[in-house]
Amino acid sequence: MTNxxxxxxxxxxxxxxxxxxxxxxxxxxxxxxVVTAIYRALAAVGRPPHEIAFVSGIGCxxxxxxxxxxYGFNTVHGRALPIAQGIKMANPDLLVLVASGDGDGFSIxxxxxxxxxxxxxxxxxxxxxxxxxxxxxxxxxPTSPRGAKTAxxxxxxxxxxVNPLLYVLAYxxxxxxxxxxxxxxxxxxxxxxxxxxxxxxxxxxxxxxVTYGDPESQLKNQKGKMRKLESEGHDPTNRxxxxxxxxxxxxxxxxxIFYQDPASRxxxxxxxxxxxxxxKPEALPRDQILSLFEPK
Amino acid sequence: xxxxLIIGMAGSGGDGIVSAGxxxxxxxxxxxxxxxxxxxxxxQIRGGxxxxxxxxxxxxxxNPGGMLSVAVALNWEDFLRFGGELPxxxxxxxxxxxxxxxxxxxxxxxxxxxDTVLAVPIEEMALKAAGTVRAKNTLVxxxxxxxxxxxxxxxLAGIRKKFGKKGAEILQGNERAFLSGLEYxxxxxxxxxxxxQPVGAGNGCKLLTDGNxxxxxxxxxxxxxxxxxxxxxxxxxxxxxxxxxxxxxGGSLLQAEDEIAGIGAVVGASFAGLKAMTxxxxxxxxxxxxxxxxxxxxxxxxxxxxxxxxxxxxxxxTKAEQSDLFSxxxxxxxxxxxxxxxxxxxxxxxxxxxxxxxxxxHYQTPVIVLSDQEIAQRKETVNRLDTSRxxxxxxxxxxxxxxxxxxxxxxxxxxISPISQPxxxxxxxxxxxxxxxxxxxxxxxxxxxxxxxxxxxxxxxxLKHRADLFQxxxxxxxxxxxxxxxxxxxxxxxxxxxAQAAGxxxxxxxxxxxxxxxxxxxxxxxxxxxxxxVVEQSHQGQLYxxxxxxxxxxxxxxxxxxxxxxxxxxxxxxxxxxxxAFSLQRHPKVEAAPDLG
Numbered sequence: 066m067t068n069x070x071x072x073x074x075x076x077x078x079x080x081x082x083x084x085x086x087x088x089x090x091x092x093x094x095x096x097x098x099v100v101t102a103i104y105r106a107l108a109a110v111g112r113p114p115h116e117i118a119f120v121s122g123i124g125c126x127x128x129x130x131x132x133x134x135x136y137g138f139n140t141v142h143g144r145a146l147p148i149a150q151g152i153k154m155a156n157p158d159l160l161v162l163v164a165s166g167d168g169d170g171f172s173i174x175x176x177x178x179x180x181x182x183x184x185x186x187x188x189x190x191x192x193x194x195x196x197x198x199x200x201x202x203x204x205x206x207p208t209s210p211r212g213a214k215t216a217x218x219x220x221x222x223x224x225x226x227v228n229p230l231l232y233v234l235a236y237x238x239x240x241x242x243x244x245x246x247x248x249x250x251x252x253x254x255x256x257x258x259x260x261x262x263x264x265x266x267x268x269x270x271x272x273x274x275v276t277y278g279d280p281e282s283q284l285k286n287q288k289g290k291m292r293k294l295e296s297e298g299h300d301p302t303n304r305x306x307x308x309x310x311x312x313x314x315x316x317x318x319x320x321x322i323f324y325q326d327p328a329s330r331x332x333x334x335x336x337x338x339x340x341x342x343x344x345k346p347e348a349l350p351r352d353q354i355l356s357l358f359e360p361k
Numbered sequence: 362x363x364x365x366l367i368i369g370m371a372g373s374g375g376d377g378i379v380s381a382g383x384x385x386x387x388x389x390x391x392x393x394x395x396x397x398x399x400x401x402x403x404x405q406i407r408g409g410x411x412x413x414x415x416x417x418x419x420x421x422x423x424n425p426g427g428m429l430s431v432a433v434a435l436n437w438e439d440f441l442r443f444g445g446e447l448p449x450x451x452x453x454x455x456x457x458x459x460x461x462x463x464x465x466x467x468x469x470x471x472x473x474x475x476d477t478v479l480a481v482p483i484e485e486m487a488l489k490a491a492g493t494v495r496a497k498n499t500l501v502x503x504x505x506x507x508x509x510x511x512x513x514x515x516x517l518a519g520i521r522k523k524f525g526k527k528g529a530e531i532l533q534g535n536e537r538a539f540l541s542g543l544e545y546x547x548x549x550x551x552x553x554x555x556x557x558q559p560v561g562a563g564n565g566c567k568l569l570t571d572g573n574x575x576x577x578x579x580x581x582x583x584x585x586x587x588x589x590x591x592x593x594x595x596x597x598x599x600x601x602x603x604x605x606x607x608x609x610x611g612g613s614l615l616q617a618e619d620e621i622a623g624i625g626a627v628v629g630a631s632f633a634g635l636k637a638m639t640x641x642x643x644x645x646x647x648x649x650x651x652x653x654x655x656x657x658x659x660x661x662x663x664x665x666x667x668x669x670x671x672x673x674x675x676x677x678x679t680k681a682e683q684s685d686l687f688s689x690x691x692x693x694x695x696x697x698x699x700x701x702x703x704x705x706x707x708x709x710x711x712x713x714x715x716x717x718x719x720x721x722x723h724y725q726t727p728v729i730v731l732s733d734q735e736i737a738q739r740k741e742t743v744n745r746l747d748t749s750r751x752x753x754x755x756x757x758x759x760x761x762x763x764x765x766x767x768x769x770x771x772x773x774x775x776x777i778s779p780i781s782q783p784x785x786x787x788x789x790x791x792x793x794x795x796x797x798x799x800x801x802x803x804x805x806x807x808x809x810x811x812x813x814x815x816x817x818x819x820x821x822x823x824l825k826h827r828a829d830l831f832q833x834x835x836x837x838x839x840x841x842x843x844x845x846x847x848x849x850x851x852x853x854x855x856x857x858x859x860a861q862a863a864g865x866x867x868x869x870x871x872x873x874x875x876x877x878x879x880x881x882x883x884x885x886x887x888x889x890x891x892x893x894x895v896v897e898q899s900h901q902g903q904l905y906x907x908x909x910x911x912x913x914x915x916x917x918x919x920x921x922x923x924x925x926x927x928x929x930x931x932x933x934x935x936x937x938x939x940x941x942a943f944s945l946q947r948h949p950k951v952e953a954a955p956d957l958g
Contacts, residue, residue, distance in 0.1 A: 148626065156783065351610070358569055
């Protein structure tokens with residue numbers, strides 16, 4: 066949901082979206098950069114905080130709604146997406162943001178992603194992907210590379226990593242991007258573009274864990290490793306090419322928009338509204354609902 | 362003449378036995394009778410044997426009854442497959458297909474010799490009248506109308522409505538089949554008049570539905586605007602009903618990818634300010650329990666219906682049981698009470714569902730409605746309820762002033778804190794599953810945790826004094842008491858009335874609120890009792906045990922409990938009541954000797 070009214074667009078700064086709560090993240094955590102990028106994106110979009118619902122699951126990343134002034138809902142592990150869909154269906158005028166980590170999004174809650182995509186619910190799904198379980202102190206995550214040695218894989222992981230980008234592309238997401246906190250400017254723009262996209266938008270953010278993560282993937286190395294899709298000449302309307310590039314997840318750190326559907330698709334809540342409007346004339350007065358049970 | 366008739370019919374899939382039952386109940390309803398229709402099928406998804414039980418009465422009935430007054434067998438193999446569901450006694454009129462070749466004095470029924478046995482060439486007559494054996498069920502309707510004085514005019518009107526669309530030939534064939542059955546019955550009257558009394562004046566046409574549809578309608582009436590769920594027997598019809606209706610009222614419905622997502626979306630919709638509901642059965646209830654915990658700590662209203670079936674696991678999905686009471690009361694993690702309500706009939710499902718929404722919204726809590734397969738899927742006549750007598754409650758919203766410095770989880774005297782919702786200016790807050798302080802900020806502080814637990818539990822205390830959620834039948838000073846809940850309460854009520862009519866002093870308590878346990882109301886009920894028995898359909902006697910956890914019970918506190926799918930009959934409860942009453946006479950309670958020391 067966008068707001069193109071220039072007056073309200075001008076009315077907010079990033080500070081207006083920052084709450085008084087002090088983040089519990091470790092110093093050097095990528096999530097500080099993510100929340101800052103979200104403040105900036107929200108200021109650019111210009112919706113007042115009370116018209117925003119920010120939903121999360123469980124994990125370090127999922128503390129994020131509390132650090133904003135929006136209506137926040139820090140829910141349970143893996144279920145942020147279904148809960149956010151209920152919110153959006155209940156009030157389609159809200160701007161709905163969802164944040165979670167790689168465990169939340171692609172392990173315990175992995176089954177919900179496909180369904181949110183196929184419904185094309187208009188919300189922005191931000192996954193802070195750090196390839197490790199941080200809050201529970203360093204266990205294997207679904208995006209940990211094969212062989213990763215963690216608190217729960219002392220001798221090395223025996224599994225392939227989930228590829229979040231390829232996963233959402235395969236299910237038909239209309240907006241798929243990846244960003245890094247080290248590139249604040251680029252990340253803010255990506256989050257803003259995701260919010261403005263009228264449909265299900267997915268942004269994978271490589272947000273390193275300073276305590277349990279791979280030393281090679283820390284913030285200080287991101288700028289040197291990242292390759293901007295825009296500079297690589299990638300056409301974000303080319304879904305098959307986006308899938309090819311997404312295959313390199315875990316090897317090449319692409320940033321930017323992998324895919325944005327140029328066609329406008331109806332969102333779930335558009336369809337809901339249409340159905341409600343069509344059927345409204347058939348409603349009996351509420352207090353006469355039992356007359357549906359006249360014997361036939 | 363009789364005032365209560367219980368008809369059991371069985372046949373193979375194509376015989377249209379269930380359809381005949383449906384025609385009969387619709388006709389009886391239109392004529393102002395009270396009736397209940399239960400259907401039962403073999404395990405095949407389509408085809409196979411099917412049966413139905415129809416109880417028609419001049420008085421309100423709350424259970425499908427015990428021994429059959431009339432048994433109709435289109436073939437004996439299928440009839441016998443339904444065993445205990447279609448019990449035949451000495452007074453049962455047995456009507457069966459003559460073509461089966463079974464001699465009237467050699468019925469394949471063990472241990473019983475019915476006094477009236479009628480072998481009728483049903484198929485032959487149907488073929489002759491309608492030109493097709495498919496009219497067998499219509500012919501049976503004629504037989505029943507003829508022998509038992511059942512709603513002849515309304516049945517014929519129903520036949521015209523049902524077959525009118527299928528062309529003149531089929532319609533006329535069925536009319537002839539009906540009349541042929543009717544004439545056959547009239548030409549061979551029963552030795553003893555077993556026809557049903559006409560209904561008294563003032564008993565107009567009633568409504569007809571099942572518990573699942575009634576639950577859906579009550580939700581709409583209560584203002585439910587969102588349903589999220591996943592198909593599961595025997596609750597799916599709630600979702601199906603709302604899928605047809607809820608949009609008309611500006612609401613919406615999500616058939617989610619699983620049970621968890623279903624209740625997840627419901628919590629989301631409630632957070633966004635709507636009255637919301639989900640429905641499931643036992644296994645789904647287990648999946649939903651984590652999010653129920655979230656709703657408790659985030660203090661979000663929602664209604665979760667559990668249409669109980671035989672369990673655990675897949676168990677017996679098509680039969681009723683009352684074995685999810687422990688799960689409803691105790692599946693919460695942490696210190697949580699979720700109010701649990703149970704309707705006793707299709708009609709009662711309306712009031713109980715509306716009340717569930719009221720409690721959920723007023724107290725900002727998840728509420729569990731424990732229906733069961735019996736209520737949910739049986740067809741029952743329903744009185745035309747005066748909906749204006751039902752109050753509808755909404756959640757307390759914060760005023761503009763309260764939102765100047767909004768404290769979402771403010772500790773108030775009642776424990777209820779006004780709740781805002783996204784879109785409401787200055788109401789912004791963080792809802793969370795993590796423990797939080799009054800403003801909603803996450804905390805691990807033990808003192809705050811203890812205060813918030815106290816607040817969340819204290820706010821529900823007034824429920825324990827809701828005498829209107831408990832029904833008591835019988836004299837205050839009775840020495841024998843019965844407690845029963847859910848669909849079985851309708852059986853117990855009939856047994857207690859039979860006992861009272863036989864001069865036995867007994868009273869009955871039916872709790873609609875099962876949890877939290879109201880110590881006070883049970884204690885008052887127990888005051889006069891020397892013997893009390895809890896009647897329910899679970900192996901462990903779950904309500905019996907829950908009451909014992911909270912309440913000082915009478916010395917003789919007994920349980921009559923059976924696993925699901927084994928019907929508890931009114932006669933069976935009556936027999937136990939008799940035994941309890943007689944044992945009082947044999948062993949009078951001796952007053953303790955006064956203490957002279």
